[in-house]
Amino acid sequence: MVRRFWSSTALVVVILALAVAAFPTTAPSQSLEDILFQAFEITADIRPVPLQVTCTDQCRIVRFGTMKAKTLVQFKVNSPSPVSQARVFLDSDLNAKAVTGVPLTFRRERENLVLTFNPPLQPDATGSLTFEYEGQPFLLFDDLILLDDGVLYPVLVSPFGDISANRGTLKTTVTVPAGYLLASTGKMTRSETGGMQTYRWEVGEPLPYIAVVGGRVYRSIEKQAGQIGLTVLVRPQYDAFADKIADFTGKTAEYYSRLLYPFPFDRMTVVSAPFGRALLGLGFPALMMLTEDAFTGGQSGDLRRDSYLFLLVAHEAAHTYFPAQTSGRGIAYVWLSEGFAEYLGLMTVQAVMGQAAFRKELDEDRKWYASVAGRGELPIGAYTRLNSGGATAVAVRYAKGAFVLHMLRFLVGDDAFQKILQTYATRFRGQSVRVDDFAQVASEVAGRDLSDFFRQWINERVLPDYTIAEATSAAAEGGFRTTVKVRNAGTGAMPVEVLFEQEGGEKVIKRVDIGGGVTIEVSEITPRRVTKVEADPEKWLLQSNYTNDAATVR
Structure with missing residues (x-):
């Protein structure tokens, strides 16, 4: 979902550190396929605040907005055997107040809530869980509101740290003070009373995630x-x-x-x-x-x-x-x-x-x-x-x-x-x-x-490195025979194109397979003398070195 992080300032380092810390380092025992979340009804009351940053040796955020929320989740047990435990990702800036719906206990492990079902959930069982939580999410400020999966609502997490394999319908209700403009996914209605706004979105098709974003000083075009x-x-x-x-x-x-x-x-x-x-x-x-x-x-x-x-x-x-x-x-x-x-x-x-x-x-x-x-x-x-x-x-x-x-x-x-x-x-x-x-x-x-x-x-x-080890040309059969030794000095086996460029600019391309550490000989007869040969002339392939791909023919 994110394109290109750069850590050019101390504040950015703080942001990245928080993001990296957001994921557990131990793998849970259950598979993501054991239990599925199929629908979410989210109700959140958010109170953004102005962004305040102090900087000495490093910059840090000193004030955070607050959120109080409840999510009703519809689940189905997909495992062929009983499920005694599941983990959900819920941001550590949020405090889980209650999880109800079936007999269970829960405990916090870093970014996860570990749910222990007693008795275990039986195969094909369906039901609902209600999560209640509150706290100070990271990006909840006047100029930037960003609440997504794991912050806006809890989601299942797999042993691979995978939180997007579940697909559910979503109904989202967010209350925010007047003056904030919010956006999310789905059909939206908005009402305002007593200085507070209520946004409602509904998504009919199952999606892996949504977000609520916006801010105070935005205008809509x-x-x-x-x-x-x-x-x-x-x-x-x-x-x-x-x-x-x-x-x-x-x-x-x-x-x-x-x-x-x-x-x-x-x-x-x-x-x-x-x-x-x-x-x-x-x-x-x-x-x-x-x-x-x-x-x-x-x-x-x-x-x-x-x-x-x-x-x-x-x-x-x-x-x-x-x-x-x-x-x-x-x-x-x-x-x-x-x-x-x-x-x-x-x-x-x-x-x-x-x-x-x-x-x-x-x-x-x-x-x-x-x-x-x-x-x-x-x-x-x-x-x-x-x-x-x-x-x-x-x-x-x-x-x-x-x-x-x-x-x-x-x-x-x-x-x-x-x-x-x-x-x-x-x-x-x-x-x-x-x-x-x-x-x-x-x-x-x-x-x-x-x-x-x-x-x-x-x-x-793997990372190949194609190089022209040797290239010679001699008269033959009314034209010229050019022989090239092409080496893959790197690793991995991929086909690679070899270019033979003749006097006058006419080009012939042959495709050959070269494994890692292998040298092969490639020959081509052309009507005019070949002056240049090159491996991977269009640079289709990843390589460790692109400076040794071409050679002048003797």
Whole structure:
């Protein structure tokens, strides 16, 4: 849901430290499939306060808003055997006052409430639980209200730190003082009396999560983004790019509708949030939060580049599909959200803005991953919400995650790749899936077993390094025979293209398979002398070194 953390200030470090601490370090015993939460009715009374920060050696927030809430959860036992224990994620800034509905006891373990059922819940049992809680959530201030899963309402957590595998309908009621403008997902009604406002939202289709966002000094701007009605919430003087963001949102929704299936919502809300450069965006179903710098162009740098701003919008809009419509669970479930959103965003830039813009943003992701590659990063499959908060983890799940899909596109071709995405999205709409489900669709559409590809790039840590070890050419058969020794000095086995460029600029490309540590000989007869050879000329593949790919032919 988040695109690109940067920790450039002490306050940001505080924010990140809180975010990382939000996930337990011990794995619960039950599976997420043992018990399912199927519906939420949330009632919350929130009282925001002005943000107050003090700075000495470090900056820290000294005053927090308050929330008092109750959530009624409908559950079903999905386990074939009795369930004696379950864990739910509830932010540590909240104090659980009561959990009722069935005989149980509960205790706090860091960010989790451990529920012990006595007697155990029987297979196929259904029922309800009522959670009552209150406290001081982190982002509940005049200029920024952000309450999401684990804060606004408790959710099940799996041994993998996976909290988005459950899909439930949601009814949300939030009471807030007059003057605050709030947004969420679903059909909304609002009333005001006695200086207090009551917002109500209802979502009829099961979703993995929602959020309530907003602030005091916002104003609402209505836009039409293609076929999508768009509500933009901005603070005064932060609306310079509102028309551009509406345009990008509409074009993104149109492209996703062609690529996958019609955009799931006929309305979207975009909130301009005072994140600065520490956090660029958050994506929820039919709701995006973008840093105010995106609405103003910031002071300098990336956000003044249209392709970068477009990628930011397209990335967050992609979360309306992944994970809102198809959510991941288990190993690498974060990749099924963030890696997909990043590459779908890149594809949108390519489709709308052209190849040059696409290559620019793709190369930025390439450099992003290169900044952490080989420096102790884990495989994609090793990162979950338990350990996904650091800079290395972010680069792996976004940048490397996007490149895994880019390399799959290279492996199967454009047409097959787009069919893979469409088949996966439509087949598993409204479901929670595993990486194996996507891999099975990819193999099915491609007509060949792609399990080795996913094993290498999801479960293992491989990084090729293609180099031209030797290149010679001699007259032969009325033309020239060029022989090249291509070596993969790195790890992992992938097909790679080898370019033979002749005098006059004519090019021939051959594709060969090269395993890690292997050197192969590739020959080609051409009518004119070959002057240059290059491995992976289009730079489809992740590598540890891109400076040794080409050579002049002797």
